[in-house]
Amino acid sequence: MKTFWEKLQEKTEKEKKPFLVQAPMENVTDVVFREMINICGRPDVFFTEFTNTDGLCSRGKDGESHRLQFTKNQHPIVAQIWGNNPENYYQSAMILKKQGFDGIDINMGCPDRDIVKKGSCAGLINNNSLVREIYLATKEGAGNLPISIKTRLGLNKIETEKWIGFLLGLDLAALTIHGRIAKEMSKFPANWEEIGKVVKIRNEMEKKTIIIGNGDIQNKEEAFEKYEKYHVDGIMIGRGIFSNLWVFNRDNENKIYNSNDKLNLLIKHITLFENTWKNKKPFEVMKKFYKIYISDFPNASDFRLSLMEAKDSESSIAMIKNKINENII
Ligand SMILES: Cc1cc2nc3c(=O)[nH]c(=O)nc-3n(C[C@H](O)[C@H](O)[C@H](O)COP(=O)(O)O)c2cc1C
Numbered sequence: 001m002k003t004f005w006e007k008l009q010e011k012t013e014k015e016k017k018p019f020l021v022q023a024p025m026e027n028v029t030d031v032v033f034r035e036m037i038n039i040c041g042r043p044d045v046f047f048t049e050f051t052n053t054d055g056l057c058s059r060g061k062d063g064e065s066h067r068l069q070f071t072k073n074q075h076p077i078v079a080q081i082w083g084n085n086p087e088n089y090y091q092s093a094m095i096l097k098k099q100g101f102d103g104i105d106i107n108m109g110c111p112d113r114d115i116v117k118k119g120s121c122a123g124l125i126n127n128n129s130l131v132r133e134i135y136l137a138t139k140e141g142a143g144n145l146p147i148s149i150k151t152r153l154g155l156n157k158i159e160t161e162k163w164i165g166f167l168l169g170l171d172l173a174a175l176t177i178h179g180r181i182a183k184e185m186s187k188f189p190a191n192w193e194e195i196g197k198v199v200k201i202r203n204e205m206e207k208k209t210i211i212i213g214n215g216d217i218q219n220k221e222e223a224f225e226k227y228e229k230y231h232v233d234g235i236m237i238g239r240g241i242f243s244n245l246w247v248f249n250r251d252n253e254n255k256i257y258n259s260n261d262k263l264n265l266l267i268k269h270i271t272l273f274e275n276t277w278k279n280k281k282p283f284e285v286m287k288k289f290y291k292i293y294i295s296d297f298p299n300a301s302d303f304r305l306s307l308m309e310a311k312d313s314e315s316s317i318a319m320i321k322n323k324i325n326e327n328i329i
Contacts, residue, residue, distance in 0.1 A: 001144070003103070003146040003173055004045075004076040004102050004103065004146070005103070005146055005148070005173050005174045005210045006173075006210070008044055008045070008210075008233070008234065009210050009233045009234075011044075012227075012233050012234065017224060017227065018223060018224065018226075018227035018232060018233065018234050018235045019044040019045065019233065019234040019235075020043045020044050020045075020220070020223060020234065020235055020236075020237060020248050021043055021044060021045040021047065021176070021212055021214075021234050021235065021236040021237070022034065022037060022043040022045065022046050022047055022236075022237065022238075022241070022248070023047065023214060023236045023237060023238030023241075024047035024048060024049055024050055024080045024105070024107075024150070025049065025238055026049045026050055027049065027285070027288075028049070028288075029046075029047065029048070029049055030049060030066065030067070030069070031069040031070055031071060031074070031276060032269065032272045032273050032276050032277070033269075033289065034046055034070070034071075034074050035071060035073070035074070035272055036245065036265065036268070036269050036272070037241060037245065037248065038073050038074060039265070039268070040245040040246045040248075040249060040265070041245075041246050041247070041248040041249020041250065041251070041252070042073075042248055043237075043248040044076075044234070044248075045076050045077075045078060045234070046070070046074045046075075046076070046077040046078070047077070047078050047080055047105065048067055048068055048070070048077065048078070048079050048080055049067045049080070050067075050080045050081065050082050050107045050110065050121075051064050051067045051068060051079065051080065051081050051082070051092075052064060052081070052082060052083055053081050053082065053083035053085065053088040053089050053091075053092040054083050054085060054088050056081070056088070056091070056092045056095060057088045057091045057092060057095075066277070066280060066281070068096070068099060068101075069276075070101075075102055076102035076103065077101055077102055077103075078101065078102060078103040078104065078105045078148065079096045079099075079101040079103075079104050079105070080104075080105040080106075080107055080150065081093075081096070081104060081105070081106060081107065081138075082106070082107040082110065082115075082120050082121050083120055084118065084119045084120045084123070084124065084130065084134070086130075086133040086134050086136075086137035087137065089106070089134050089137045089138040089141065090137040090138065090140055090141040091141065092138075092141065093137075093138045093139075093140070093141025093142040093145070094141040094142075096142070096145070097141070097142055097143055097145055101145065102145070102146075103145055103146045103147070103148060103173070103174075104138060104142050104145055104146075104147050104148070105147075105148045105149065105150055105174075105176070106134065106135070106138060106147070106148070106149045106150070107120075107121050107150055108121060108122065108124045108125060108131070108149050108150065108151040108152075109121060109122055109150050109151045109152045109178050109182070110122055111152070111182035111183070111184075111185050116155075116182065122151075122152060122155055122182035123155075125151065125152070125154060125155040125159075125163055125182065126155065126159070126162070126163060128166050131166075131167075131170075132170065135147065135149075135170050135172070146173030146174065147172060147173055148172055148173050148174035148175060148176065148210075149167055149172055149175055149176070150175075150176040150178065150214075151163070151164075151167065151175070151176070151177065151178070152177070152178050152179075152180055152181055152182050153177065153178075153179060153180060153181050153191065153194050154181040154182070155181060155182045155183065156181065156182070156183045157181060157183075158181055158191070158194060160194050160197050160198060160201070161197075161201065164177065164198050164201060165201055165205070168201060168202055168205050168207045168209055169205070169207075171207065171208070171209065172209050173209070173210065174209060174210040174211075174212060174234075175198070175209050175210070175211055175212070176212040176213075176214055176236055177194075177195050177198050177211065177212070177213060177214060178190070178214045178215055178236075179191040179192055179194055179195045179213065179214065179215040179216075180215060189215075189216060190214070190215025190216045191215075192213065192215070192226055192229070192230055195211075195213040195214075195215070195226075195230055195232060196229070196230035196231070196232075198211055199211050199230060199231045199232055210233045210234065211232045211233055211234075212232060212233065212234040212235065212236050213226055213230060213232040213234075213235055213236070214235070214236035214237075214238070217235055217236075217237050217240055218240040218243065218244070218247075219240065219244060219247060220247065220248075220250075223235040223237065241292075242291070242292050243292075245262075245265070245292060259296060259297040259300075260324050262292075262293040262294070262296075263293060263294070263320050263323060263324050264324070265293055266289075266290070266293035266294070266320055267317050267320055267321070269286070269289060269293070270286060270313050270316055270317055270320075271313070271317070273285075273286050273313070274313040283311070283312055283313060286313075286316075287307075287308055290304050290307060290308070291304065294307070303323060306319070307319055307320070
Protein backbone atom coordinates (compact mmCIF):
# COMPACT_ATOMS: atom_id res chain seq x y z
CA MET A 1 0.00 0.00 0.00
CA LYS A 2 1.20 3.51 -0.81
CA THR A 3 2.29 5.72 2.08
CA PHE A 4 0.70 9.15 2.46
CA TRP A 5 4.08 10.62 1.43
CA GLU A 6 3.93 8.76 -1.90
CA LYS A 7 0.35 9.91 -2.48
CA LEU A 8 1.42 13.50 -1.86
CA GLN A 9 4.32 13.13 -4.25
CA GLU A 10 1.94 11.88 -6.92
CA LYS A 11 -0.31 14.89 -6.30
CA THR A 12 2.69 17.19 -6.62
CA GLU A 13 3.69 15.63 -9.94
CA LYS A 14 0.14 15.92 -11.25
CA GLU A 15 -0.53 19.50 -10.11
CA LYS A 16 3.03 20.75 -10.66
CA LYS A 17 2.86 22.34 -7.23
CA PRO A 18 4.74 21.17 -4.14
CA PHE A 19 2.89 19.73 -1.19
CA LEU A 20 3.15 21.96 1.88
CA VAL A 21 4.19 20.79 5.33
CA GLN A 22 3.75 22.52 8.68
CA ALA A 23 7.15 22.57 10.41
CA PRO A 24 7.49 21.07 13.88
CA MET A 25 8.08 23.88 16.39
CA GLU A 26 8.73 23.11 20.03
CA ASN A 27 6.30 24.88 22.38
CA VAL A 28 4.42 26.33 19.40
CA THR A 29 2.81 23.71 17.15
CA ASP A 30 0.79 21.93 19.81
CA VAL A 31 -2.65 20.45 19.13
CA VAL A 32 -4.27 23.85 19.75
CA PHE A 33 -2.11 25.93 17.44
CA ARG A 34 -2.38 23.24 14.77
CA GLU A 35 -6.14 23.58 15.03
CA MET A 36 -5.84 27.34 14.42
CA ILE A 37 -3.67 26.65 11.38
CA ASN A 38 -6.26 24.14 10.25
CA ILE A 39 -9.05 26.71 10.51
CA CYS A 40 -7.10 29.24 8.43
CA GLY A 41 -5.95 26.80 5.75
CA ARG A 42 -4.68 23.29 6.21
CA PRO A 43 -1.21 22.13 5.24
CA ASP A 44 -0.84 18.79 3.46
CA VAL A 45 1.03 17.36 6.45
CA PHE A 46 1.04 18.22 10.16
CA PHE A 47 3.98 17.59 12.50
CA THR A 48 3.97 17.42 16.30
CA GLU A 49 6.58 19.20 18.40
CA PHE A 50 9.63 17.01 18.99
CA THR A 51 9.13 14.43 21.71
CA ASN A 52 11.87 12.73 23.68
CA THR A 53 12.03 8.94 23.26
CA ASP A 54 13.58 8.41 26.71
CA GLY A 55 10.72 10.41 28.24
CA LEU A 56 8.15 8.45 26.23
CA CYS A 57 9.52 5.18 27.54
CA SER A 58 9.92 6.26 31.15
CA ARG A 59 7.44 5.99 33.98
CA GLY A 60 6.89 9.74 33.80
CA LYS A 61 5.73 9.43 30.17
CA ASP A 62 2.62 11.46 30.90
CA GLY A 63 4.93 14.49 30.98
CA GLU A 64 5.42 14.03 27.22
CA SER A 65 1.84 13.17 26.32
CA HIS A 66 0.69 16.77 25.73
CA ARG A 67 3.07 16.91 22.75
CA LEU A 68 1.37 13.94 21.12
CA GLN A 69 -2.23 15.07 21.30
CA PHE A 70 -3.96 15.55 17.96
CA THR A 71 -7.51 15.79 16.65
CA LYS A 72 -9.21 13.84 13.90
CA ASN A 73 -8.94 16.94 11.66
CA GLN A 74 -5.17 16.84 11.85
CA HIS A 75 -4.28 14.01 9.47
CA PRO A 76 -1.88 13.11 8.05
CA ILE A 77 0.11 13.77 11.19
CA VAL A 78 3.72 12.84 11.81
CA ALA A 79 5.10 12.38 15.33
CA GLN A 80 8.59 13.77 15.59
CA ILE A 81 10.88 12.07 18.10
CA TRP A 82 14.43 12.48 19.34
CA GLY A 83 16.98 10.77 21.56
CA ASN A 84 19.94 8.44 21.10
CA ASN A 85 18.90 5.07 22.49
CA PRO A 86 17.74 2.66 19.72
CA GLU A 87 15.71 0.51 22.14
CA ASN A 88 13.70 3.56 23.21
CA TYR A 89 13.09 4.44 19.55
CA TYR A 90 11.74 0.93 19.05
CA GLN A 91 9.42 1.20 22.06
CA SER A 92 8.36 4.75 21.13
CA ALA A 93 7.53 3.72 17.58
CA MET A 94 5.22 0.98 18.88
CA ILE A 95 3.47 3.51 21.17
CA LEU A 96 3.06 6.03 18.32
CA LYS A 97 1.69 3.44 15.95
CA LYS A 98 -0.95 2.51 18.51
CA GLN A 99 -1.84 6.17 18.98
CA GLY A 100 -2.81 6.46 15.33
CA PHE A 101 -0.02 8.59 13.86
CA ASP A 102 0.46 8.46 10.10
CA GLY A 103 4.24 8.60 10.20
CA ILE A 104 7.25 8.98 12.45
CA ASP A 105 10.02 11.50 11.95
CA ILE A 106 13.41 11.43 13.64
CA ASN A 107 14.91 14.78 14.57
CA MET A 108 18.54 15.01 13.47
CA GLY A 109 18.63 18.77 13.13
CA CYS A 110 17.98 20.54 16.43
CA PRO A 111 21.19 22.50 17.15
CA ASP A 112 20.62 23.05 20.90
CA ARG A 113 24.14 22.81 22.37
CA ASP A 114 23.24 20.67 25.40
CA ILE A 115 21.31 18.22 23.26
CA VAL A 116 24.04 18.06 20.60
CA LYS A 117 26.71 17.50 23.26
CA LYS A 118 24.80 14.45 24.45
CA GLY A 119 24.79 13.05 20.92
CA SER A 120 21.11 13.55 20.02
CA CYS A 121 19.40 15.55 17.24
CA ALA A 122 22.11 17.39 15.23
CA GLY A 123 24.58 15.52 17.47
CA LEU A 124 23.72 12.41 15.42
CA ILE A 125 25.06 13.95 12.22
CA ASN A 126 27.89 11.73 10.90
CA ASN A 127 27.39 9.13 13.65
CA ASN A 128 26.38 6.76 10.88
CA SER A 129 26.42 3.47 12.76
CA LEU A 130 24.14 4.79 15.54
CA VAL A 131 21.88 6.53 13.01
CA ARG A 132 21.45 3.26 11.13
CA GLU A 133 20.66 1.41 14.37
CA ILE A 134 18.13 4.08 15.40
CA TYR A 135 16.47 4.04 12.00
CA LEU A 136 16.18 0.25 11.90
CA ALA A 137 14.87 0.09 15.48
CA THR A 138 12.24 2.75 14.72
CA LYS A 139 11.22 0.98 11.53
CA GLU A 140 10.83 -2.31 13.35
CA GLY A 141 8.67 -0.75 16.05
CA ALA A 142 6.60 1.28 13.57
CA GLY A 143 5.34 -1.66 11.47
CA ASN A 144 4.00 -0.21 8.24
CA LEU A 145 4.27 3.48 9.25
CA PRO A 146 6.66 5.45 7.03
CA ILE A 147 9.83 6.72 8.72
CA SER A 148 11.35 10.06 7.81
CA ILE A 149 14.26 12.17 9.06
CA LYS A 150 14.57 15.94 9.41
CA THR A 151 18.12 17.21 9.37
CA ARG A 152 20.52 19.96 8.36
CA LEU A 153 23.29 20.12 5.76
CA GLY A 154 25.98 19.23 8.30
CA LEU A 155 27.10 19.87 11.85
CA ASN A 156 29.99 22.36 11.63
CA LYS A 157 30.41 22.44 7.86
CA ILE A 158 28.32 21.62 4.80
CA GLU A 159 28.62 17.90 4.10
CA THR A 160 25.76 17.33 1.72
CA GLU A 161 27.30 14.48 -0.29
CA LYS A 162 28.67 12.65 2.72
CA TRP A 163 25.88 13.09 5.28
CA ILE A 164 22.81 13.29 3.08
CA GLY A 165 24.25 10.67 0.72
CA PHE A 166 24.47 8.31 3.70
CA LEU A 167 20.88 9.07 4.79
CA LEU A 168 19.58 8.45 1.28
CA GLY A 169 21.26 5.04 1.41
CA LEU A 170 18.87 4.11 4.22
CA ASP A 171 15.87 4.23 1.84
CA LEU A 172 13.84 6.55 4.07
CA ALA A 173 10.28 7.33 3.09
CA ALA A 174 10.98 11.08 3.28
CA LEU A 175 13.80 13.43 4.17
CA THR A 176 13.40 17.06 5.21
CA ILE A 177 16.43 19.25 4.67
CA HIS A 178 16.65 22.46 6.66
CA GLY A 179 19.14 24.33 4.48
CA ARG A 180 21.64 25.28 7.17
CA ILE A 181 24.40 23.61 9.17
CA ALA A 182 23.76 23.14 12.89
CA LYS A 183 26.47 25.64 13.89
CA GLU A 184 24.56 28.41 12.11
CA MET A 185 21.45 27.91 14.28
CA SER A 186 19.05 30.13 12.29
CA LYS A 187 21.35 33.13 11.86
CA PHE A 188 22.23 32.91 8.16
CA PRO A 189 19.96 32.58 5.13
CA ALA A 190 18.94 29.03 4.23
CA ASN A 191 21.10 27.54 1.46
CA TRP A 192 18.63 26.39 -1.18
CA GLU A 193 21.38 25.59 -3.69
CA GLU A 194 22.48 22.77 -1.38
CA ILE A 195 18.86 21.63 -0.99
CA GLY A 196 18.74 21.42 -4.80
CA LYS A 197 21.91 19.34 -4.67
CA VAL A 198 20.16 16.86 -2.36
CA VAL A 199 17.51 16.30 -5.04
CA LYS A 200 20.24 15.70 -7.64
CA ILE A 201 22.00 13.21 -5.37
CA ARG A 202 18.70 11.42 -4.73
CA ASN A 203 18.09 11.18 -8.48
CA GLU A 204 21.63 10.00 -9.22
CA MET A 205 21.31 7.33 -6.53
CA GLU A 206 17.93 6.36 -8.05
CA LYS A 207 16.30 6.48 -4.63
CA LYS A 208 12.59 6.97 -4.05
CA THR A 209 13.02 9.06 -0.87
CA ILE A 210 10.75 12.10 -0.96
CA ILE A 211 12.65 15.35 -0.46
CA ILE A 212 11.17 18.28 1.46
CA GLY A 213 13.00 21.61 1.44
CA ASN A 214 12.87 23.91 4.45
CA GLY A 215 14.17 27.33 5.37
CA ASP A 216 12.98 30.95 5.23
CA ILE A 217 9.83 30.41 3.16
CA GLN A 218 7.31 33.14 3.94
CA ASN A 219 4.46 32.44 1.53
CA LYS A 220 3.11 30.12 -1.14
CA GLU A 221 4.65 32.12 -3.97
CA GLU A 222 8.11 31.59 -2.51
CA ALA A 223 7.30 27.92 -1.95
CA PHE A 224 6.28 27.47 -5.60
CA GLU A 225 9.38 29.37 -6.80
CA LYS A 226 11.67 27.06 -4.84
CA TYR A 227 9.79 24.04 -6.16
CA GLU A 228 10.27 25.21 -9.76
CA LYS A 229 13.93 25.96 -9.26
CA TYR A 230 15.11 23.12 -7.04
CA HIS A 231 12.63 20.31 -7.86
CA VAL A 232 11.95 19.28 -4.26
CA ASP A 233 8.73 17.31 -3.74
CA GLY A 234 7.44 19.31 -0.79
CA ILE A 235 8.13 22.53 1.10
CA MET A 236 8.05 22.86 4.86
CA ILE A 237 7.10 26.20 6.43
CA GLY A 238 7.75 27.20 10.04
CA ARG A 239 8.17 30.81 11.07
CA GLY A 240 6.29 32.02 7.99
CA ILE A 241 3.13 30.96 9.86
CA PHE A 242 3.76 33.70 12.45
CA SER A 243 3.38 36.48 9.90
CA ASN A 244 0.65 34.72 7.91
CA LEU A 245 -1.65 32.19 9.52
CA TRP A 246 -3.22 31.66 6.09
CA VAL A 247 0.07 30.58 4.52
CA PHE A 248 -1.25 27.08 3.71
CA ASN A 249 -4.65 28.21 2.44
CA ARG A 250 -5.12 27.32 -1.22
CA ASP A 251 -8.78 28.33 -1.50
CA ASN A 252 -8.95 31.95 -0.36
CA GLU A 253 -5.70 32.98 -1.97
CA ASN A 254 -6.59 36.64 -2.38
CA LYS A 255 -8.92 37.24 0.52
CA ILE A 256 -7.80 40.01 2.87
CA TYR A 257 -8.27 39.35 6.55
CA ASN A 258 -8.82 42.47 8.65
CA SER A 259 -7.83 43.16 12.23
CA ASN A 260 -11.20 42.15 13.62
CA ASP A 261 -11.00 38.79 11.83
CA LYS A 262 -7.68 38.25 13.56
CA LEU A 263 -8.95 39.35 16.97
CA ASN A 264 -11.88 36.95 16.65
CA LEU A 265 -9.42 34.20 15.81
CA LEU A 266 -7.41 35.11 18.89
CA ILE A 267 -10.54 34.67 21.02
CA LYS A 268 -10.97 31.27 19.44
CA HIS A 269 -7.34 30.37 20.13
CA ILE A 270 -7.59 31.44 23.80
CA THR A 271 -10.83 29.48 24.21
CA LEU A 272 -9.34 26.34 22.66
CA PHE A 273 -6.19 26.76 24.73
CA GLU A 274 -8.23 27.02 27.91
CA ASN A 275 -10.48 24.08 27.07
CA THR A 276 -7.56 21.87 26.08
CA TRP A 277 -4.84 22.74 28.58
CA LYS A 278 -6.80 23.84 31.67
CA ASN A 279 -4.27 23.46 34.54
CA LYS A 280 -1.84 21.60 32.29
CA LYS A 281 -0.10 24.61 30.73
CA PRO A 282 0.19 28.03 32.38
CA PHE A 283 -1.87 30.76 30.70
CA GLU A 284 1.42 32.67 30.15
CA VAL A 285 2.24 30.22 27.32
CA MET A 286 -0.70 31.61 25.35
CA LYS A 287 0.84 35.07 25.34
CA LYS A 288 3.61 34.22 22.90
CA PHE A 289 0.96 33.90 20.18
CA TYR A 290 -0.49 37.42 20.59
CA LYS A 291 1.82 38.99 18.02
CA ILE A 292 0.41 36.74 15.32
CA TYR A 293 -3.06 38.21 15.80
CA ILE A 294 -2.28 41.72 17.04
CA SER A 295 0.16 43.47 14.77
CA ASP A 296 -1.37 45.43 11.97
CA PHE A 297 -3.51 48.24 13.37
CA PRO A 298 -2.65 51.58 15.01
CA ASN A 299 -1.36 51.12 18.57
CA ALA A 300 -1.34 47.34 18.15
CA SER A 301 1.79 47.06 20.31
CA ASP A 302 0.16 49.11 23.12
CA PHE A 303 -2.85 46.82 23.05
CA ARG A 304 -0.59 43.78 23.07
CA LEU A 305 1.26 45.10 26.09
CA SER A 306 -1.94 45.73 28.02
CA LEU A 307 -3.21 42.26 27.12
CA MET A 308 0.03 40.80 28.48
CA GLU A 309 -0.99 42.10 31.90
CA ALA A 310 -4.23 40.10 31.92
CA LYS A 311 -3.92 37.07 34.15
CA ASP A 312 -6.51 34.69 32.74
CA SER A 313 -8.55 33.80 29.70
CA GLU A 314 -11.79 35.52 30.78
CA SER A 315 -10.25 38.94 31.35
CA SER A 316 -8.19 38.60 28.15
CA ILE A 317 -11.24 37.71 26.07
CA ALA A 318 -13.19 40.62 27.62
CA MET A 319 -10.41 43.04 26.63
CA ILE A 320 -10.29 41.70 23.08
CA LYS A 321 -14.08 41.97 22.73
CA ASN A 322 -13.89 45.60 23.90
CA LYS A 323 -11.26 46.29 21.30
CA ILE A 324 -13.45 44.77 18.60
CA ASN A 325 -16.41 46.86 19.82
CA GLU A 326 -14.40 50.06 19.83
CA ASN A 327 -14.74 49.75 16.12
CA ILE A 328 -11.67 51.87 15.49
CA ILE A 329 -9.57 49.20 13.87
C1 LIG B 1 10.26 28.10 18.02
C2 LIG B 1 10.83 27.03 17.15
C3 LIG B 1 10.78 25.72 17.57
C4 LIG B 1 11.30 24.68 16.76
N1 LIG B 1 11.16 23.38 17.16
C5 LIG B 1 11.54 22.37 16.31
C6 LIG B 1 11.26 21.01 16.62
O1 LIG B 1 10.67 20.66 17.65
N2 LIG B 1 11.67 20.07 15.71
C7 LIG B 1 12.31 20.39 14.54
O2 LIG B 1 12.65 19.52 13.74
N3 LIG B 1 12.55 21.68 14.23
C8 LIG B 1 12.17 22.67 15.06
N4 LIG B 1 12.36 23.97 14.69
C9 LIG B 1 12.93 24.26 13.36
C10 LIG B 1 11.79 24.42 12.33
O3 LIG B 1 11.06 23.23 12.17
C11 LIG B 1 12.37 24.84 10.95
O4 LIG B 1 13.26 23.83 10.52
C12 LIG B 1 13.14 26.16 11.01
O5 LIG B 1 12.41 27.13 11.74
C13 LIG B 1 13.41 26.69 9.59
O6 LIG B 1 12.20 26.82 8.87
P1 LIG B 1 11.45 28.25 8.69
O7 LIG B 1 12.47 29.22 8.16
O8 LIG B 1 10.32 27.97 7.75
O9 LIG B 1 11.01 28.66 10.07
C14 LIG B 1 11.88 25.00 15.51
C15 LIG B 1 11.94 26.34 15.10
C16 LIG B 1 11.42 27.35 15.89
C17 LIG B 1 11.47 28.77 15.39
